Amino acid sequence: xxxxxxxxxxxxxxxxxxxxxxxxxxxxxxxxxxxxxxxxxxxxxxxxxxxxxxxxxxxxxxxxxxxxxxxxxxxxxxxxxxxxxxxxxxxxxxxxxxxxxxxxxxxxxxxxxxxxxxxxxxxxxxxxxxxxxxxxxxxxxxxxxxxxxxxxxxxxxxxxxxxxxxxxxxxxxxxxxxxxxxxxxxxxxxxxxxxxxxxxxxxxxxxxxxxxxxxxxxxxxxxxxxxxxxxxxxxxxxxxxxxxxxxxxxxxxxxxxxxxxxxxxxxxxxxxxxxxxxxxxxxxxxxxxxxxxxxxxxxxxxxxxxxxxxxxxxxxxxxxxxxxxxxxxxxxxxxxxxxxxxxxxxxxxxxxxxxxxxxxxxxxxxxxxxxxxxxxxxxxxxxxxxxxxxxxxxxxxxxxxxxxxxxxxxxxxxxxxxxxxxxxxxxxxxxxxxxx
Numbered sequence: 001x002x003x004x005x006x007x008x009x010x011x012x013x014x015x016x017x018x019x020x021x022x023x024x025x026x027x028x029x030x031x032x033x034x035x036x037x038x039x040x041x042x043x044x045x046x047x048x049x050x051x052x053x054x055x056x057x058x059x060x061x062x063x064x065x066x067x068x069x070x071x072x073x074x075x076x077x078x079x080x081x082x083x084x085x086x087x088x089x090x091x092x093x094x095x096x097x098x099x100x101x102x103x104x105x106x107x108x109x110x111x112x113x114x115x116x117x118x119x120x121x122x123x124x125x126x127x128x129x130x131x132x133x134x135x136x137x138x139x140x141x142x143x144x145x146x147x148x149x150x151x152x153x154x155x156x157x158x159x160x161x162x163x164x165x166x167x168x169x170x171x172x173x174x175x176x177x178x179x180x181x182x183x184x185x186x187x188x189x190x191x192x193x194x195x196x197x198x199x200x201x202x203x204x205x206x207x208x209x210x211x212x213x214x215x216x217x218x219x220x221x222x223x224x225x226x227x228x229x230x231x232x233x234x235x236x237x238x239x240x241x242x243x244x245x246x247x248x249x250x251x252x253x254x255x256x257x258x259x260x261x262x263x264x265x266x267x268x269x270x271x272x273x274x275x276x277x278x279x280x281x282x283x284x285x286x287x288x289x290x291x292x293x294x295x296x297x298x299x300x301x302x303x304x305x306x307x308x309x310x311x312x313x314x315x316x317x318x319x320x321x322x323x324x325x326x327x328x329x330x331x332x333x334x335x336x337x338x339x340x341x342x343x344x345x346x347x348x349x350x351x352x353x354x355x356x357x358x359x360x361x362x363x364x365x366x367x368x369x370x371x372x373x374x375x376x377x378x379x380x381x382x383x384x385x386x387x388x389x390x391x392x393x394x395x396x397x398x399x400x401x402x403x404x405x406x407x408x409x410x411x412x413x414x415x416x417x418x419x420x421x422x423x424x425x426x427x428x429x430x431x432x433x434x435x436x
Contacts, residue, residue, distance in 0.1 A: 016042055017054055031178075038388055041395070046073035049416040051400055062394075062401040062424045064413045067226075069289030070261055071337050072415040078288045081333035085326050094124065094323040101328035108335050109282070109295060112267060118299035119280060123315070124323040128257035128283035129163025131294035132219075134317055135279045136167045138302055139217035139251045145305040145313045151216045155190045155207065155250075161227035162219065162255050171219050173228055190215065194225075194233050195240050204240075208248055217251035217278070218244070222269035223373065226258035230378040230409050232371055235273035242275045251278040251302065257294070261285035261338070262347050262414060265374035278302055288334035293327035346414045350375045350421060354410060357425025364432050368406070377410040379428060384408075385436065393434075397427040408432065 020042055029040065042054035049072055051059045064070060071078065085101060092099055106122040113119040123138075125131050136154065143151040156162075156171040161178070163169070169179040170186040190211050195201035208215070222238050225231040238254075245252040254277035259269040263285070266272040270280065278301055283294035306313055321327075337343065354377035361379045362370045369380040383406050384390055390408075394401040401408065401424070410424055 020054070038392065048072045048074075049413045049420050057398070059395065059398060059400040060416075060420045060423055062399050062410045062412055064411055065289045066284070067258060067263065067411045068284045068287075070263070070285040070343070070414050071288045071334065071341075072413040073289065075288060075333075075337065075415075077337060078290055078330050078333040081329045082290065082326055085329035089325050091321065091324055091326070093320075095318055099323070099325050099328075101325050101332060102323040105328045105331050105335075106295075108332065109297060112335070113280065113297060118276065118278075118301060119297045120300060121298045121303045123296045123298070123317070124328075125294045125296065125319045126292045126321045126324065126327070127163075128281065128294050129165040129168045130319060131257065131281040131283055131296045132162045132168040132171075132255060133165055134296040134315075135219070135253050135255075135281050136171070136217075137317060138279060138296065138298055138315060139253060141313075141315060142251060142302055142305045143216050145308065145310075150214055153187070153189055153211065153214045153216065155192065155211070155215055155218045157220055157225070158191060158193045159225045159228040159231045160191075160219075160221060161225065162221070163257075177228055194220070194231075194237055196233055196237055201240060205244065208244055208250075212248040212250070215248070215250055217253050219253040219255060222254045222256060222259055222273060222275075222277075223264050224259055224269070224376060227404070229405060230371075230376065230380075230407050232373050235275070238270065238273040238275040242277075245278075253277060253279045253281070255281050257281055257283045261334075262343050263374055263376060263411065265344070265347055265351065267338070267344065286334065287327055287330035288337070290330045290334075291324070291327040292321075293324065293331055343414050347375045350412065350414065350416070353418070353421050354425065357422065358410075358428060361429055361432055364429075367432065375411060375414060377425070379408040379432065381406045381408065381432075389436070390431070393431045394427060397431060399424050399427045401427070 043051050044054050045052040049061050051061050109122050110120040123134055125134055140152050154171050158173050161172050166186050169182055171189050172179050174183050174191055190207055192204050192207045193200040195204040218241055220241060242252055254270050256268055260282040270277055278299045280297045287293050306315060351372055351374055354372045358370050358377050358379055361367050366382050368382050371378045384403060387403055390403050408428055412421060
């Protein structure tokens with residue numbers, strides 16, 4: 001990125017802070033061809049649904065910091081909880097020791113997963129990808145601990161994205177997903193289309209019939225496949241997966257890292273579907289977008305396979321910063337806000353506004369579909385020729401929207417002001433309607 005660091009992106013002539021020019025050439029940026037990617041914007045402060053840049057501009061954040069800042073940025077209740085915990089104990093290892101914030105959070109998460117009453121044992125980690133890794137290890141070892149060595153593969157779905165670590169990549173879409181170049185580096189899993197109709201349901205059941213004896217579990221993102229393309233499916237799909245998992249005695253893993261904590265309209269997607277998984281993973285909005293934290297929550301059925309005096313029946317996993325007290329304090333404060341403030345009502349209101357604001361895009365040239373689920377609004381295009389150029393056009397409109405693949409999407413904070421949300425949908429309509 002040499003040669004580009006002396007100016008703030010999209011603001012010719014605006015001098016960047018010294019730390020920007022001095023440090024940018026030493027940082028590896030995510031999901032970017034660093035040689036040709038535009039220089040990143042310089043964020044200096046956040047508040048509510050806004051990001052303030054070093055040059056004084058403010059952008060309305062349309063994706064809530066990768067879907068995490070569900071209460072908006074800098075919520076005072078979460079900030080105060082972190083400050084209190086910082087003064088007492090910012091971190092302590094979670095092996096041989098426990099602490100109040102983690103135990104309170106584990107109990108609350110178990111209670112929140114009702115009506116899936118069996119989900120009552122929480123394993124903490126520090127990212128969604130690691131939460132998925134833990135879920136996969138739990139599922140594989142569930143069978144090993146029961147003396148079954150052959151069930152060590154997973155059934156996953158086209159369009160899936162479960163994270164960027166090796167196990168998570170292995171159960172993501174191996175052909176059309178962002179990890180396709182790594183195909184062959186990891187154990188190959190069984191990938192089929194979601195059983196959304198008669199033909200795909202038949203193919204799904206045929207795959208289970210062929211591979212069931214080798215499978216440990218089925219893993220799926222319930223109701224919405226997020227980073228794989230914001231692909232929606234209905235509750236009947238999840239009910240079909242539960243029935244099939246029961247028929248073949250498989251575990252069912254729901255990856256709720258994107259969908260959990262209200263994003264689809266209910267607190268968890270599986271609650272809307274009326275389907276109880278054996279393992280669920282959560283992260284993203286868990287701390288309200290403040291600190292890294294994730295959890296893998298297991299049913300008693302899974303726990304029972306580890307409840308043993310055998311030393312090799314222990315789950316050998318322990319992230320250094322698991323159950324970090326600051327992050328757990330933030331998560332407890334975030335759960336307070338879900339209890340005290342009308343978050344799901346706000347999601348319902350956002351859903352209506354997204355539908356009204358984005359539906360006119362359906363008539364625009366190149367638009368393939370418009371869809372809304374909870375606080376997720378999607379405009380799917382036939383293709384996007386230049387993602388970076390499209391992103392810059394949104395920035396010029398005063399909004400931070402980050403399309404990927406052929407998808408333009410909005411996942412705003414649940415606390416976003418009505419006028420701010422209108423600016424986001426207006427910007428999507430204007431940019432997509434204007435010639436490139």
